[in-house]
Amino acid sequence: MSAAHRLARRVLSVALAGSRSPWGAAVVAELDQVTGTWAVLRWTAGGLRVAWRERRGVRLTTAAALVAAVALATFTVRPIPSGAMAPTLGIGDHALVDRLTFRLTGIDRGDVIVLRAPTGTGDWFTTVDRVIGVGGDTISCTGGRVHRNGTPLEEPYTHGTTTDCSPVTVPAGTFYVLGDNRDSARDSRHYGPQPAANVDGRVIL
Structure with missing residues (x-):
């Protein structure tokens, strides 16, 4: 076996290590039948192309799997559990819920969130509500309208429903939430502002 053959075999063995393709095995096995230095170089180049195609396929498959895993961890489709x-x-109704990035970007007034809320009897229930106040805000109701820091809110999503609530200053790290269906929603008027740890996601669609 010539020096060119030995070098080519070493290069191809490394490049095709772990290859599941019969072409990869054939490239190495039939190398000894190739004669001439230039022919060996051409044969080696062909083997490296096989290795590149396989590696590219593995890389693309792995990247696709990672993207899918991140998407599944970040977003989920959930049915709306109540009429709040x-x-x-x-x-x-089904909503697309962001379960991850909101932890980085934060929750803001007006966001619709999925929340684990207390029943008052030691249990929990899942609800979907709108964030009306964040830490430091003062929430009150006058004449059927919600006021935040003394300013009445424009809330077209309630379709003219009146709102009654007790004045409260929202503690730091918590959210004051109300359902758009003010007549029947069970929200912060009943169980108070809720900590950020109870937020399970933000509805984005």
Whole structure:
């Protein structure tokens, strides 16, 4: 075996290590039948192309799997569990929920969130509500309208429904939430502002 053959075999063995393709094995096995230095170089180049195509396929498959895993961890489609947000969201409607990035970007006033809320009897229930106040805000109701820091809110999503609530200053790290369906929603008027740890996601679609 010539020096060119030995070098070519070493290069191809490294490049095709772990190859599942029969072409990869054939490239190495039939190398000894190739004669001439230039022919060996051409044969080696062909083997490296096989290795590149396989590696590229593995890289693309791995990248696609990673993207899918991140998407599944970040977003989920959930059915709306109650009528608290009607008519904006009806019972059984499906919403795309961001379960990850909101932890980095934060929750703001007006966001619609998925929340684990206390029942008052030691249990929890899942609800979807709108964030009305964040830490430091003062929430009150006058004449059926919600006021935040003394300013009445424009809330077209309630479709003219009146709102009654007790004045409260929202503690730091918590959110004051109300359902759009003010007549029947069970929200912060009942269980108070809720900590950020109870937020399970932000509705984005």
